[in-house]
Amino acid sequence: MNFNFISAKISQKIMNSIFLLSGIITLTILVIILAYILIKGLPVINLEFIFGQVENQGASGGIFPIIISSLYVTLLSVLISTPLGVGAAIYMAEYANDGKLTRIIRFGAEILASIPSIVYGLFGLSFFVIFLNLGWSIFSASLVLAIMGIPTIFQVSEVSIRSVPSIYAEGSYGLGATKWQTIYKVVLPAALSGIVTGIILGMTRAISEAAAVMYAVGSSITMPISILDPGRPLPLHLYILATEGISLPNAFGTAAVLVIIVLIITFLTNYFTERYQNKMMGK
């Protein structure tokens, strides 16, 4: 009995150190990857690199058109996916009853979220580029990314709309407001920071994506002006620089710019989430 007690205590200690170790390993992996990319990439980054044109297929010059392409496809895709994702979230949180149709819609969003990006790439090529004849363009790529972003925005927004206290809505109904007036004037503003978090998360996915856009965006290194111009977002540029052995330093520079953008977006997400939680807890 006594022996059992000691061994339970010892095994407790051993397990706790294993758990702690796995937390440390996970942290170390992240630190190694980020440090490696930033240490090798940051020295490459200067004003010339950020604002220069791409020269020699990326072997020299900067990445300005690449950065603009990335921002272009990301913003355009979020502009398209936000009304669709938030609209679906409002319907599911406020109108839908727990029927078969609701379950199908929910499962549909899950499927959209788990289709591999390369399959989206093929769909973008066959549907937007060829069938709708939009060509290799910023617009085709944005449409593909918009579809990929819908489930993220939808799922995060639905949770935040559902978590608005029902007293808010009841107060509004009591004043004679209709359902839509209540949603528009009371529920949505209260859920706003949660919805913004969903949109930012959708942006992270869009700005990181290469496989889904590589057959839709055209891979051109010139500056995209109109939405029907071709372009080449950051991840795709990095992929081409690295796999075709064009320029290792510029690949590191591109990777560092991409990582910094993603880190900023993640930081913003956390900021909004915290603000939202504080608000919900009445701080």
Added chain:
Amino acid sequence: MSKLTSETIMEKSLFIIALFSCLVILLIISFIFIEAFPAIQEYGIAQFLFGNIWAPNEGQFGVFAMIIGSLYVTFIALLMSVPLSLSCAIFMAEVASSKVRKFLKPVIQTLSGIPSVVFGFFGLILLVPFIRSQFGGTGFGILTAAIILSIMILPTIISVSYDSLRAVPQDYKEASLGLGATNWQTIRRVVFPSALPGIITSIILGMGRAVGETLAVLMVIGNVAKIPASILSPARTLTSNIALEMNYAIGIHYNALFATAVVLFIVIISLLIIANHIQRKYSMDIGGGTL
């Protein structure tokens, strides 16, 4: 009356928006399948799935080696990732103080936000030379790809299993601790079994991500369309097969790549259905009306 109509219009249009995802899926399925059909019709479905030779120039389109490649690399990635991520999830949910937890959550979030091409680039520059110097060969192969994938699926498995560990009712733990069990005994006998459906779901979702990952794998796996002889051999996955050849594929070759996407699509949907089934079936059993 007009107030009522505008209310109805709003509800109906929101409903249509909500249905949009489902319509898009139908669109995706039909376009992928229509483009895939000529290849399957001409080459034969059995020969396509179980044929061993992929040689587009000679009109050979067997994807069996790619199916094996995908399964192999996914399995090895899970083997490395599952113990680490479950242990990390338990640490965050049950052992760590709330301060440490608050610190680790953004770490996981940042890891999940790193673009897959960056992972691939990291693997290409750092891991491939390392594997080459340690084990010989080219450094490109199943093992290298599996290591990169195992890192990429960590956040998925950690965050989903963390949520399911946290969802275990506090009463269960208190009852166990009250009987004199240690924290580890409680985790092993009470918390972990109750959270098991969620944990299995997290592993299946991680598996789906590993099977679907494209460029990170392509950059480090070597891309030889042959059944890999060992864990260090180069191989080709379903995803990398598409990404490698789509740029120049024409005719039946083009259709065969869409057929590869169909195989991929079916694998992913099956995994998703299994995950959903497990969650629905077992979440009923987790004690006093959690569902």
